[in-house]
Amino acid sequence: MRIDDLKLFTTVVQLGSFTAAANAMDLPRANVSRRIGELEKSLNAQLFFRTTRKLRLSQHGEAYYKEVLTVLEAYQKANDTLLKLDDRPVGKVKLGLLPESDEAIQHILYQFQDMYPEIDLDIRSTNSCYTDMYEQGLDLAIHAGKLHDSSFVARHIAQLGRMLLASPSYIEQYGMPSTLAELATHQCICYRWPDGTLEDNWDLIDEEVKVKSRLASNNIGFIRRAMLDGRGIGILPPLLALSSMESGALVRVLPQYQSRADDVWLLYPDRHGISRATRLLIDLLLQELPKKL
Template identity: 65%
Template structure:
């Protein structure tokens, strides 16, 4: 009976399925199923009720899981204490990044890996910061907006605002709106969240406006390129469009209209479960990201 198989068992329980555990640990699903089967054979006990709809612990599985929790956590802490004796952190860190934030993050992560060449980074882009932290087994993730899970550690990075943006070609063809209400007569491009919601209510500091999109997408990169192509007006965080603005491909419209601010957080599980490699990356991001945000805010 191997420690890795016991840790795999606890992961399956916590994530609720073989598939979720396989995804979180980067393993084939068949491998997870086989190893759990071998563990059951070794223990001579069935650990799960397997149905097509849900995975549920048996009585034996319940007992094993609760007894294992402290044991596995204790072994992981002991391993981490030994790793911390090394001169440099090593291992793999999975990070959940916001969509289309690669231009911002990549230089910072490249610098990190020059400093820590023995740390492997697995960067995954998603809007589901909270959910993917568990479902994909992420070590840390970015999140924008209100915090919903008090069991996580959340470090505030900055607050961002959205701006109305369009290309000079669009303005030349359709004219510039003179007020927020004029946007109802313009071609608007909206973001679609992963749960299917279209962000068609644009919130400003003193008003809200529901627009009718002529285009929606779950990719801010696609939205940005569509704006550059002259297809419409969108409401994006400036940080996702700063390069296009510097090149003159996009310009701000109605610059006096300010959006409600949104908080950007770095979230990760409780401090006791953070590896040395993850801690090094957290410290690096917290040191360098606010500088980047502050520098770009001065360009607003």
């Protein structure tokens, strides 16, 4: 019996299926099923009831799961104690980034690896960190906007306003609006939030404008690329548009207006046993990200 197998067992329980656990841990599904079977054989106990539609813990599995969580937490604390004595942080951290946001964050991650050369980073792009936190097995993620799930720890990083932008080709074809009211006659590209809400009421400081959404997506990278392709006016934070603005690929529309600021958060699961490597990255991001935003 190995610690890795116990970690795998708890991941299966938390995600509810072998497939989800395989995705989260970057393993073949067959590998997960085999290892859980071997664990049950070594314990001489059935941990799960398996059906074609559902996986649930047996009575033995429920009792074993509670004890294993305690064991894994103690194991992590013991490892952290030794590493602190050696002052040699090691491990791996999976970080979820908003699409197109890597430009502002990438050099902080390089700095982290220079500081801790024995910590590996696995960077994932995520449109919904609430889903991807478990499906991709993320240790932490950057999130902008409303908080939709109270089961995560949310650390506030900064507030970030957004601005109206379009490509020069769109302005050449449709003209530059001179008032907010004119936006209603323009083609606009809108974001759809993870809860399904379409953001077609653009809440600007002191004013709100209803726009016509000709194109919508829950993928902010898609929205940015559509704007670059001249498909319409969108509203983006500088974080996601800095290089495009510097190159002239996107230009300000009604520059006297800016949205109300969105909160930017660092999210991670509310669970015991967060690794020292993860905590070190959290500390650095909380220290350095506000400077970039």
